[in-house]
Amino acid sequence: MSEAAGPALAWTAAETADPRTIAERLAARGVSLAVEEVTLLAELLGRPPTWPEAVLFGIQWSEHCSYKSTRHLLGRLPTRAPQVILGPGEDAGVVALPAPCDDLVLVLAHESHNHPSQVLPVEGAATGIGGIVRDVGCMGAEVVGVLDALRFGDPRHGVHVRDVARGVVEGIAAYGNALGVPNLGGDVAFDGRFDENCLVNVMAVGLAPRDGLLRSRVPAGPGPWVFVLVGKPTDESGLGGAAFASDELGGGDRRGAVQLPDPFLKRVLHVANAEAFRRVRERRIPAGFKDLGAGGLGCATSELASAGGRGAEITLERLHRVERPLPPEALLCAETQERYCWVVPEDFAEELLGLYNREFALGEVHPGAGASVVGRARDDGRYRVLWRGEAIVDCAVEAITSARRVRRAAQRRAPERGSPPRGQECRAHAALLTLLSSFALGSREYLYRHYDSEVQGRTWLRPGEGDAAVLRAHPARPTGIALAVGGNAWWCAADPELGARHAVAEAARNVACVGARPWALTDCLNFGRPEDPEVMGDLEVTLEGLAVAAEALGSLAVRGEPLPFVSGNVSLYNQTGERAVPPAPVVMCAGVLREAAGAVGLALARVGDFLVLVGEPRDELGGSAYLREVLREAPGRPPSLDLRREARLQELAVAAAEGRWVRAAHDVSEGGLAVAVAEMMLASPPERGLGADVDLTVLETEGPLALFSERPGIVFAVSAERAPRLFQAARERSLLAWPIGATSGQARLRVRLPAETVEWTRAELASAAARPLARLWNEELR
Amino acid sequence: MSGERDGGAVAQAWIALLAEDPEAASALAVARRTLAAGRGLGGLRRLRLLELAGRLPERARIETLLHESTQFYNPHKERCQVRLAAEEPVPLAAGERLVLVVERGGLRRGAAERWWLQQTGERIEVHEGIVWALRFADGADAERGAAELAELKDAAHGLFCNPHAQEYRLSGAEPPLPWLPRGRESTTRRRS
Amino acid sequence: MSSGRVAIVQFPGVNCEAETLRACTRVGLAAELFAWTRSPAELRAYQAYVLPGGFSWQDRVRAGALAAKDPLLETLAEEAAARGKPVLGICNGAQVLVEAGLVPGGGAVELALARNRMPGRSGYYARWIHVRVESSPCVFTRTLAPGSVLPLPVAHAEGRFTCRRATRLRALLAGGQVPLRYATAAGEPARGFPENPNGSGEAAAAVCDARGLVLALMPHPERAQDLGQLARAVPGEWGARREQASERGEASAAAGPGLEIFAGLAAHLRDA
Numbered sequence A: 001m002s003e004a005a006g007p008a009l010a011w012t013a014a015e016t017a018d019p020r021t022i023a024e025r026l027a028a029r030g031v032s033l034a035v036e037e038v039t040l041l042a043e044l045l046g047r048p049p050t051w052p053e054a055v056l057f058g059i060q061w062s063e064h065c066s067y068k069s070t071r072h073l074l075g076r077l078p079t080r081a082p083q084v085i086l087g088p089g090e091d092a093g094v095v096a097l098p099a100p101c102d103d104l105v106l107v108l109a110h111e112s113h114n115h116p117s118q119v120l121p122v123e124g125a126a127t128g129i130g131g132i133v134r135d136v137g138c139m140g141a142e143v144v145g146v147l148d149a150l151r152f153g154d155p156r157h158g159v160h161v162r163d164v165a166r167g168v169v170e171g172i173a174a175y176g177n178a179l180g181v182p183n184l185g186g187d188v189a190f191d192g193r194f195d196e197n198c199l200v201n202v203m204a205v206g207l208a209p210r211d212g213l214l215r216s217r218v219p220a221g222p223g224p225w226v227f228v229l230v231g232k233p234t235d236e237s238g239l240g241g242a243a244f245a246s247d248e249l250g251g252g253d254r255r256g257a258v259q260l261p262d263p264f265l266k267r268v269l270h271v272a273n274a275e276a277f278r279r280v281r282e283r284r285i286p287a288g289f290k291d292l293g294a295g296g297l298g299c300a301t302s303e304l305a306s307a308g309g310r311g312a313e314i315t316l317e318r319l320h321r322v323e324r325p326l327p328p329e330a331l332l333c334a335e336t337q338e339r340y341c342w343v344v345p346e347d348f349a350e351e352l353l354g355l356y357n358r359e360f361a362l363g364e365v366h367p368g369a370g371a372s373v374v375g376r377a378r379d380d381g382r383y384r385v386l387w388r389g390e391a392i393v394d395c396a397v398e399a400i401t402s403a404r405r406v407r408r409a410a411q412r413r414a415p416e417r418g419s420p421p422r423g424q425e426c427r428a429h430a431a432l433l434t435l436l437s438s439f440a441l442g443s444r445e446y447l448y449r450h451y452d453s454e455v456q457g458r459t460w461l462r463p464g465e466g467d468a469a470v471l472r473a474h475p476a477r478p479t480g481i482a483l484a485v486g487g488n489a490w491w492c493a494a495d496p497e498l499g500a501r502h503a504v505a506e507a508a509r510n511v512a513c514v515g516a517r518p519w520a521l522t523d524c525l526n527f528g529r530p531e532d533p534e535v536m537g538d539l540e541v542t543l544e545g546l547a548v549a550a551e552a553l554g555s556l557a558v559r560g561e562p563l564p565f566v567s568g569n570v571s572l573y574n575q576t577g578e579r580a581v582p583p584a585p586v587v588m589c590a591g592v593l594r595e596a597a598g599a600v601g602l603a604l605a606r607v608g609d610f611l612v613l614v615g616e617p618r619d620e621l622g623g624s625a626y627l628r629e630v631l632r633e634a635p636g637r638p639p640s641l642d643l644r645r646e647a648r649l650q651e652l653a654v655a656a657a658e659g660r661w662v663r664a665a666h667d668v669s670e671g672g673l674a675v676a677v678a679e680m681m682l683a684s685p686p687e688r689g690l691g692a693d694v695d696l697t698v699l700e701t702e703g704p705l706a707l708f709s710e711r712p713g714i715v716f717a718v719s720a721e722r723a724p725r726l727f728q729a730a731r732e733r734s735l736l737a738w739p740i741g742a743t744s745g746q747a748r749l750r751v752r753l754p755a756e757t758v759e760w761t762r763a764e765l766a767s768a769a770a771r772p773l774a775r776l777w778n779e780e781l782r
Numbered sequence B: 001m002s003g004e005r006d007g008g009a010v011a012q013a014w015i016a017l018l019a020e021d022p023e024a025a026s027a028l029a030v031a032r033r034t035l036a037a038g039r040g041l042g043g044l045r046r047l048r049l050l051e052l053a054g055r056l057p058e059r060a061r062i063e064t065l066l067h068e069s070t071q072f073y074n075p076h077k078e079r080c081q082v083r084l085a086a087e088e089p090v091p092l093a094a095g096e097r098l099v100l101v102v103e104r105g106g107l108r109r110g111a112a113e114r115w116w117l118q119q120t121g122e123r124i125e126v127h128e129g130i131v132w133a134l135r136f137a138d139g140a141d142a143e144r145g146a147a148e149l150a151e152l153k154d155a156a157h158g159l160f161c162n163p164h165a166q167e168y169r170l171s172g173a174e175p176p177l178p179w180l181p182r183g184r185e186s187t188t189r190r191r192s
Numbered sequence C: 001m002s003s004g005r006v007a008i009v010q011f012p013g014v015n016c017e018a019e020t021l022r023a024c025t026r027v028g029l030a031a032e033l034f035a036w037t038r039s040p041a042e043l044r045a046y047q048a049y050v051l052p053g054g055f056s057w058q059d060r061v062r063a064g065a066l067a068a069k070d071p072l073l074e075t076l077a078e079e080a081a082a083r084g085k086p087v088l089g090i091c092n093g094a095q096v097l098v099e100a101g102l103v104p105g106g107g108a109v110e111l112a113l114a115r116n117r118m119p120g121r122s123g124y125y126a127r128w129i130h131v132r133v134e135s136s137p138c139v140f141t142r143t144l145a146p147g148s149v150l151p152l153p154v155a156h157a158e159g160r161f162t163c164r165r166a167t168r169l170r171a172l173l174a175g176g177q178v179p180l181r182y183a184t185a186a187g188e189p190a191r192g193f194p195e196n197p198n199g200s201g202e203a204a205a206a207v208c209d210a211r212g213l214v215l216a217l218m219p220h221p222e223r224a225q226d227l228g229q230l231a232r233a234v235p236g237e238w239g240a241r242r243e244q245a246s247e248r249g250e251a252s253a254a255a256g257p258g259l260e261i262f263a264g265l266a267a268h269l270r271d272a
Helices: A019-028 A035-045 A051-060 A114-119 A121-137 A159-179 A241-245 A263-282 A296-307 A328-333 A346-359 A397-401 A428-436 A489-494 A496-513 A533-552 A625-630 A643-658 A672-682 A703-708 A723-732 A762-778 B022-034 B036-040 B059-068 B110-120 B142-150 C017-026 C040-045 C071-083 C092-100 C168-174 C236-248 C259-271
Strands: A084-086 A093-096 A104-112 A142-152 A183-190 A199-209 A225-231 A288-291 A311-315 A339-345 A370-378 A382-387 A390-396 A459-461 A469-472 A480-486 A517-526 A565-571 A584-593 A610-615 A662-668 A691-695 A713-718 A736-744 A748-752 A757-761 B008-017 B041-054 B078-083 B097-103 B125-136 B166-171 C005-010 C030-035 C048-051 C087-090 C112-115 C125-133 C149-156 C158-162 C180-183 C204-208 C214-217
Touching: A019 A035, A035 A051, A051 A296, A051 A328, A051 A390, A051 A397, A093 A517, A093 A565, A104 A121, A104 A517, A104 A584, A114 A121, A114 A159, A114 A199, A121 A142, A121 A159, A121 A199, A121 A263, A121 A288, A142 A159, A142 A469, A142 A480, A142 A584, A159 A183, A159 A263, A159 A762, A159 B110, A183 A199, A183 A469, A183 A480, A199 A480, A199 A517, A199 A584, A225 A263, A225 A296, A225 A346, A263 A339, A263 A346, A288 A296, A296 A311, A296 A328, A296 A339, A296 A370, A296 A382, A296 A397, A328 A382, A339 A346, A346 A370, A382 A397, A390 A397, A428 A625, A428 A672, A428 A703, A428 A757, A428 A762, A480 A496, A489 A496, A489 A584, A496 A517, A496 A533, A496 A584, A496 A643, A496 A662, A517 A533, A533 A584, A533 A643, A610 A643, A610 A723, A625 A672, A625 A703, A643 A662, A643 A713, A643 A723, A662 A672, A672 A691, A672 A703, A672 A713, A672 A736, A672 A748, A672 A762, A713 A723, A723 A736, A748 A762, A757 A762, B022 B036, B022 B041, B036 B041, B036 B142, B059 B078, B059 B110, B097 B142, B110 B125, B125 B142, B142 B166, C005 C017, C005 C040, C017 C030, C017 C259, C040 C071, C048 C092, C071 C087, C071 C092, C087 C092, C092 C112, C092 C214, C125 C204, C149 C158, C149 C236, C168 C204
Parallel strands: A104 A565, A142 A183, A311 A382, A517 A565, A691 A748, C005 C030, C005 C048, C048 C087, C087 C214
Antiparallel strands: A084 A093, A093 A104, A104 A199, A142 A199, A225 A339, A225 A370, A288 A339, A311 A370, A382 A390, A459 A469, A469 A480, A480 A584, A517 A584, A610 A713, A610 A736, A662 A713, A691 A736, A748 A757, B008 B041, B008 B078, B041 B125, B097 B125, B097 B166, C112 C158, C125 C149, C125 C180, C180 C204, C204 C214
């Protein structure tokens, strides 16, 4: 490209000498390039960029796409294990399943959609679901479930906090329900530190034939290969969305950067994609496939080309698009939702277009939607974009896709200690009701009843029924898939390293409680500004904590191997002004059950069943909801965690489920034993009128510790005949086990403590637990 | 006709999509293809109509409040025109026939009302309806066509309002203000 | 040879077709997906039709309103009226049948499936409820004794059967055209939300035409075809069955309560 005759450049060669002015000028037009990146880009191209190039590189070099501040730290996470087929790097991770489902693979992805959800909650959260579903779908998988981990502000802190919470739930429901992918739960927390920056983490799970995985690259072979864009007509929506996610909130009106999701079109696209998958598999047509997310067509095609060791030539006139005129950088980089890109042999393109345009009539479903051939692969590694006869992007494809790295200073901080609780009298009766009626611990039923968790007919254990959701992998085979989320917001805030260990342990323990072997992990790291050394310090220790825990907890899948992280995401700049969110890793664990039919729920089921606590002694109140919600003290450091014992505890839970010894199992987490037993009781059908008689004097500790300590443990409900096996299994694994009571036929919870016996009716517990979310949706709280 | 109702003022917010509306496009295609009265249809648009009733500030402030909140419309994909008196214009073309459709008993936007109260200290009512703007080809009997398309009677007659769950009102391109029936039900916001 | 070819009619936005197809297959029916882009005439080759759940045409104008105008529905109406072929609409499919006037029958639109009425909430609502079988000529409930109770899941935002004429639903009930009503686990009439999850008139969960061939059913029987799919909070006889089967490791294969609806169709086609 000659400078004399070529397209207009974003700045002149002479202006490169003053990169700061250039960076400011670009920022004013919505392109985020750091000062040193202005210089770097001009050096890389050997000239100043064209405007579309500046936009493209601005997005590719954003934190969202490049992980430039964190990539070097992410190497700390264990990502290899025998079951891993594809680790982090593409849109989703892939793991093998055991026989009889070894012809299938499990596809997992995890993303955040925090900034957009704060600005426009309904559309932002819906787009989050739409994006994560594409990440899994583009591997050639059928998407079989989504989960979400939500961190909202304190609902008493203002109408916008409440609007965000209600809007996010509405958006998730509107998108997921219409798309026909079951919502399998997740978690939600409320904390004033998220008032101005909510977190919306979304996870998706898919199943694909093992030999039918699609990769995001131009296939090997002579081709000729063409790029086929399918889906919604390109518009200008979300232009700069990735740069937006890497920008802190607090600027002007950022609503313009939110994309507009369309689950209906996506549904039809997925039905059409499934047919396309079938044809390329059956006829062994080599193909590459990728979703369009941040950076739109430019990022997708350059990455497809680069991953295949090729280049690409894209002709922007060929895109199907909205009727109004669009500038070339919008055609290239807009984040219009509901689009995918194929790379197929030229002689298959005609048939592929017919499939989308005629058989599935995309244009009738959404005005202007369809499929079009937009370019071809080049063998010389150049990435060229043509517009009105000019090459408006012309560079080596590696220049676009090779990783940027930024060194950031990191400073580690001392974990919070917290003061030991002042010897306040424990009013046990009121304390449990306070906990159950708090936003932290109240029932999530009001929320998840907005979601369809049963569409597709695979769901075996729904949100609220067990510690993890369970799907059947195949209707004619027993194998089950379990999914659960971990990441206690207060614990990670007080001690990021220990909090991160707990996040992995809790997610894996939840999976083990239903009887599944922890199989793979995904994560999203939600943090503040990386320029802040404390934020980087928190990130470092968080990764250390995640890694250490994952290394310790993989043996139930393959003995001696770590539990691998197969996909993940880093979300930075969750910050408004000086106010950053606390370090907030969210971990998802996928587990595998030998038999979905044996999945263990959390509900009490039979009068006379013993209740058995297995786990750590009740000797710490650190980090507890009791300190925070009842005594209103700083909760301080999370409870200690012995990862070797944790591994044995999870092994016991899986053995108990696989041997069908236990009828219910529930993780002791927030709120301690009292909340755990109350939840087991409330999960049983009210018509059955079941209750629990519990004697905590066996724990040989004071009332508050016995009731509310959050040290790890599991409560099992087990028949009298099988209880000895459970105790023996605990002994064999050097685990402590206490018989703490039995299921009763009276609808009440009765707890004997050293100093008193306390009793709650089922109705009062149920109404306390139902209160917080019903109020959030119906009242303005103070 | 004035914008007064029960001592307070009424403001209408007419909200239309910026981009092409797939819902209107589908409805138009179906009406033309399958309904006798629809054959004369030349165009169809869908607008959301909100009515704010109570003690209201001046126009500029109303416009700012509607724009700031996520409760009323999304400025990235919709435009909003505020109308304070029946003499004021609406975002409609001359000759368009209007079919207003509301839930039986009306539809209140509880969350929007609470947001308004929080922001302004004023307790207002926010009502919502859908307005279909029908443009008939020259020579078609627009008034009769609109009436026929409005009420669903059977597979071959009517579309916009199922009278068992909804009610409708007809108008030319200068609709009354207020126009929405006063409702009893309250609900949180719905998808727009 | 299987006893009947069933078309699962797939409008764009429908999303329950796969599990609906599986339920039909489980009871021995030869079910196939039938895409909306195909010619209506091809529908005549089938002996029965199912409109599965989802969001046909994205609920544009109103849930079910646009699919109700599709030429495919005209053919379904003819096949039901002239040849006595059964039609089952589940959830969104029910909305389509009501909007098309196939239920309660005769062509005129006599009902609406209106926005749920739920104290303290609005919009989409998903949970397991109970329905009680009423005396009815309905072919889909023919294997079930009146008074028996089925646990089934509902998942919708617009499921409230309502009619401008206040007495119409009661008359339909008296005439055997409300084969399933929301009830308690013990089979008592639903006392309010959430037993009646949407405020439906006469607690109607389903309404059929006078001959009992065309059924608009709001709950999702296809999501209750396996015993193990039963929600853990379901009490009563079905809950006990699930627990026992689960302990024996048989919950996967055992039939769930929803399969009865498809079994009714299969029995009807066998006899027809």
